[in-house]
Amino acid sequence: MSISEKSIMSEPSEAGRFGEFGGRFVPETLVPACQELEASFREAWADPVFRAELDQVLREYAGRPSMITECYQLGAKLGIRLVLKREDLNHTGSHKINNVLGQVLLAKRMGKKRIVAETGAGQHGVASATAAALMGMSCKVYMGAVDVERQALNVFRMKLLGAEVEAVHSGSRTLKDAVNEAMRDWVASVESTHYCLGSVMGPHPYPWMVREFHRVIGSEAREQCLERYGNDPDFVVACVGGGSNALGIFSGFVDTDARLIGVEPAGGAAVGRGQPGVVHGMKSYLMQDEYGQVQEAHSISAGLDYPGVGPEHSYLASIGRAEYPTVTDAEVIEAFQLMAKVEGIIPALECAHALAWITREAPKMQGKTVLMNLSGRGDKDVGQMMEILG
Amino acid sequence: MSASVLTPLEATLRAKRDAGRKILVPYVTGGLQGWADAIRAAAANGADVIEIGLPFSDPVMDGPIIQEASQRALDDGATPVSIFEGVRTLDVDVPLVVMCYYNTVHHAGHERFASQLVQAGIAGAIIPDLPLEESGPWCAAADGVGLSTIMLAAPTAPDERLPRVCARARGFVYSVGLLGVTGERTELAATASQLASRLKKITDVPVIIGVGVSNSAQAVEACKVADGIVQGASVVRRLMEGGADAVGAYVAEVRAAIDAG
Numbered sequence: 001m002s003i004s005e006k007s008i009m010s011e012p013s014e015a016g017r018f019g020e021f022g023g024r025f026v027p028e029t030l031v032p033a034c035q036e037l038e039a040s041f042r043e044a045w046a047d048p049v050f051r052a053e054l055d056q057v058l059r060e061y062a063g064r065p066s067m068i069t070e071c072y073q074l075g076a077k078l079g080i081r082l083v084l085k086r087e088d089l090n091h092t093g094s095h096k097i098n099n100v101l102g103q104v105l106l107a108k109r110m111g112k113k114r115i116v117a118e119t120g121a122g123q124h125g126v127a128s129a130t131a132a133a134l135m136g137m138s139c140k141v142y143m144g145a146v147d148v149e150r151q152a153l154n155v156f157r158m159k160l161l162g163a164e165v166e167a168v169h170s171g172s173r174t175l176k177d178a179v180n181e182a183m184r185d186w187v188a189s190v191e192s193t194h195y196c197l198g199s200v201m202g203p204h205p206y207p208w209m210v211r212e213f214h215r216v217i218g219s220e221a222r223e224q225c226l227e228r229y230g231n232d233p234d235f236v237v238a239c240v241g242g243g244s245n246a247l248g249i250f251s252g253f254v255d256t257d258a259r260l261i262g263v264e265p266a267g268g269a270a271v272g273r274g275q276p277g278v279v280h281g282m283k284s285y286l287m288q289d290e291y292g293q294v295q296e297a298h299s300i301s302a303g304l305d306y307p308g309v310g311p312e313h314s315y316l317a318s319i320g321r322a323e324y325p326t327v328t329d330a331e332v333i334e335a336f337q338l339m340a341k342v343e344g345i346i347p348a349l350e351c352a353h354a355l356a357w358i359t360r361e362a363p364k365m366q367g368k369t370v371l372m373n374l375s376g377r378g379d380k381d382v383g384q385m386m387e388i389l390g
Numbered sequence: 391m392s393a394s395v396l397t398p399l400e401a402t403l404r405a406k407r408d409a410g411r412k413i414l415v416p417y418v419t420g421g422l423q424g425w426a427d428a429i430r431a432a433a434a435n436g437a438d439v440i441e442i443g444l445p446f447s448d449p450v451m452d453g454p455i456i457q458e459a460s461q462r463a464l465d466d467g468a469t470p471v472s473i474f475e476g477v478r479t480l481d482v483d484v485p486l487v488v489m490c491y492y493n494t495v496h497h498a499g500h501e502r503f504a505s506q507l508v509q510a511g512i513a514g515a516i517i518p519d520l521p522l523e524e525s526g527p528w529c530a531a532a533d534g535v536g537l538s539t540i541m542l543a544a545p546t547a548p549d550e551r552l553p554r555v556c557a558r559a560r561g562f563v564y565s566v567g568l569l570g571v572t573g574e575r576t577e578l579a580a581t582a583s584q585l586a587s588r589l590k591k592i593t594d595v596p597v598i599i600g601v602g603v604s605n606s607a608q609a610v611e612a613c614k615v616a617d618g619i620v621q622g623a624s625v626v627r628r629l630m631e632g633g634a635d636a637v638g639a640y641v642a643e644v645r646a647a648i649d650a651g
Contacts, residue, residue: 023524027518027542028547028566029566031546032546277493278519280448
């Protein structure tokens with residue numbers, strides 16, 4: 001690896017750019033808040049006291065480190081060594097808690113009293129509601145009306161945790177519209193409120209900050225793989241909607257020879273089918289029509305129903321460091337059942353995208369070590385799958 | 391263009407202001423049913439500039455009324471090109487500016503979009519999700535063809551930021567009236583007059599308050615400090631409820647109120 005390659009996935013430029021992607025395309029009203037957040041994060045991230053505080057809550061509350069699990073049966077069936085990073089075992093059932101604990105601790109340090117969040121599948125909403133409950137802040141979660149319906153259990157969970165959940169009826173009534181509504185709330189409430197964005201997207205510093213809060217996934221996994229196998233994996237695979245779990249695990253391996261694979265849903269392939277565009281505060285690949293209207297994503301998984309992608313993914317794709325293939329809903333449904341039956345693990349539908357790619361491509365990876373980020377558990381998807389599978 | 395050379399829009403607005411006239415800027419969502427007639431009605435009833443919204447799929451600075459108007463226009467097939475074609479046939483004697491989100495500009499390309507505006511006879515652009523730091527490439531293209539880029543100034547801006555925003559503004563400075571998105575409110579927010587007053591102290595560019603100026607009484611109040619007002623959601627709601635005639639009557643009412651002071 002050359003030095004320049006090692007600097008990939010360090011800090012973005014002063015303007016918040018990863019190559020040409022990223023930036024801070026927000027209304028003037030929010031510029032000072034983004035600047036304040038950037039300064040606060042920079043200061044906190046360099047402060048051993050903040051780091052120790054976060055480490056402690058990650059350990060004692062979220063349950064870190066998450067373990068790795070080798071899938072012996074499925075690996076033998078596919079002819080690969082398949083290793084899972086078990087983010088599904090974190091408190092609240094997904095990787096989302098890493099970022100949320102970081103952001104809510106930071107918001108508290110900044111003197112904010114309230115957080116707002118968007119959510120797709122509901123995992124980030126649940127994590128935000130959880131962290132808000134833990135740290136005594138009020139929390140409002142915006143969720144597309146379509147998602148409120150297909151993720152009713154998570155809606156109830158958020159309410160149990162004391163959060164207010166507002167169904168968003170505008171646009172496609174999914175994740176992108178929930179982001180719009182959370183941003184509108186933030187424009188009106190910026191002085192008291194922190195916007196707890198749930199993925200590696202949005203205006204600078206969010207893509208960088210959220211990736212740093214998830215870096216723990218990759219750092220742990222790198223160490224665990226070395227300790228267990230004496231080697232880095234040949235492939236590191238994760239699903240990509242906005243792309244936070246993928247950047248979390250990629251960050252641990254970007255300076256190795258591992259191939260980094262971010263799997264997008266065929267109906268929401270921002271990198272695969274999009275063009276550079278600007279929405280939600282960032283420049284990134286975006287599914288859009290000939291006039292720049294943002295197109296609606298369509299995926300079986302609410303968490304990946306997003307027409308954009310975090311700007312650092314666009315950058316990694318543009319320099320060829322990571323690859324972004326797609327899988328279909330049908331392949332995902334197969335993979336979901338396969339992992340349940342063969343390994344006794346019910347994956348989140350989002351993660352079943354990563355597994356769907358692995359099972360499809362396994363013939364080309366014989367004998368290789370494949371590390372997959374199992375970023376969430378599938379309990380939330382059981383109702384939806386019950387309907388699909390009859 | 392150097393700051394000392396005024397764009398045609400700014401020259402017009404400065405002259406009106408200096409003659410003691412308050413500047414009235416009604417907003418109409420392009421492509422919304424009846425929009426062209428609404429613009430004609432606004433022009434005939436005392437508008438000084440008309441702001442035409444280019445509907446966008448993800449309007450983060452807009453509240454429920456303009457969101458709905460944008461969605462209706464998009465559902466009816468409105469595109470920037472169809473709106474520019476409509477604008478060319480308007481035949482109104484009032485400067486026109488567009489309000490659009492940055493992806494519409496970015497997707498078309500800066501130079502191409504600027505030339506489309508010029509060809510349609512449009513004098514300037516308001517791009518609410520393009521803050522000062524990101525505005526360079528667009529402003530260069532706009533300056534090159536004499537288009538005014540109307541910068542927004544927000545109540546949250548610290549004192550050191552406002553002069554830089556004003557220095558970059560052409561035509562007028564859009565003084566954001568409140569912390570929040572477009573829409574009608576029962577009262578004019580205190581921030582509206584506060585920010586306009588901060589701006590008036592540091593710039594000679596016309597200062598016009600928009601967002602949350604909801605009726606003629608609020609317009610009068612805002613004009614005590616500012617050089618004029620934008621009327622957005624209150625106009626668009628009337629267009630959706632009562633058509634172009636309702637817009638004309640409302641613009642006339644606001645005109646009379648601010649003229650009377």
